[in-house]
Amino acid sequence: MSTTNRQWLLKERPLSLVGPEHFKLVESALPEPDLAAGQVLLKTLMLSFEPAMRGWLDDVPSYLPPVGIGEPMRAPGVCQVIRSDNPQLPEGTLVQCMANWQEYSVGDPSAASSPRALREGTSPNLALGVFGGTSLTAYFGLLEVSQPQAGETVLVSGAAGATGSVVAQIARIKGCKVIGIAGGPQKCAWLKDDCKLDEVIDYKSEDLDSRLRELCPQGVDVFFDNVGGDTLQTALNHMAEYGRIVLCGCISNYNDATPPPGPNNLNLVISRRLRIQGFVMMDYMAQAGKAMKELSGWVKAGEIIWREDVQKGFENIPATLQRLYTGANEGKQLLKVADPQ
């Protein structure tokens, strides 16, 4: 075991695009901790990057408290138990937890985000990727919140991302006509050729408004929005009567210092009898087992495919977070810190 622990601490709160300059890399001695009953010493193997992490850096109330200046950045990940005072989690066990941006940590079973053992045979990539929180977000947001019916038109923004690509494929499995919005020819080709979406719109090179008019003459029944801002405003113009808009995320303004103006066409919500609903995936965790069983079936049958973007190197952690907001990531953004022992 190493005798040092590296951590990335929050140095200052970003006011625009988050980047390496907002964090400080520190190295400290790793004393042999006295583990209390039930605690485990964890070595970080793989980190997950999520757009919501930008919100944890702002000093505002949210569903999780802000990360404090001088604290290690909060981040979900997969770790390996390297010392244990917990018979449920013996040495060698791979666990999922709030690993944070650090090489070693103490896992406490009494903490809200206590370490949970990975299912036998599940790799860190799969646990954080297609069998992780983004797929559950896609499942509950689409099926529980919007309740799409076969034959309906489903529009998905951020469609080539971890969440959006699973939303789009579930909608396809349910017999919907699926249109994905993504940035760049490679992401759009993957969605059309490999994920088998009906149509794709490259918002970086095409005019979203005219493409939606062309592709959805009867209007959009379900809009699953990961992006917000102008994308939401434009999509609103194309909603069919009694359409549902699922607000999953608004990544286009996560790095803005001041909130952008709201959509100027909300009157359409009234005249077209629309329903707009936000949701937080964690609220559905009681049903996660059932959802994961169905998702696993689709993955094993090849009906849902996925992509992982695995960066490497502890020193590259802050730059990897930035990839989400520039669209550099191709699929679920992960970073490998170490191999299991």
Ligand SMILES: NC(=O)c1ccc[n+]([C@@H]2O[C@H](COP(=O)([O-])OP(=O)(O)OC[C@H]3O[C@@H](n4cnc5c(N)ncnc54)[C@H](OP(=O)(O)O)[C@@H]3O)[C@@H](O)[C@H]2O)c1
């Ligand atoms: N409600 C919940 O419980 C919940 C849970 C998890 C995630 N989410 C939300 O789901 C969304 C997707 O998260 P994810 O983890 O799956 O990330 P992701 O989609 O894999 O990665 C983020 C993608 O967002 C797109 N993007 C970034 N900046 C953009 C901009 N200014 N305009 C348009 N698109 C932009 C980029 O794709 P392009 O290259 O195509 O632009 C980028 O690749 C986020 O909004 C996140 O906050 C919500």
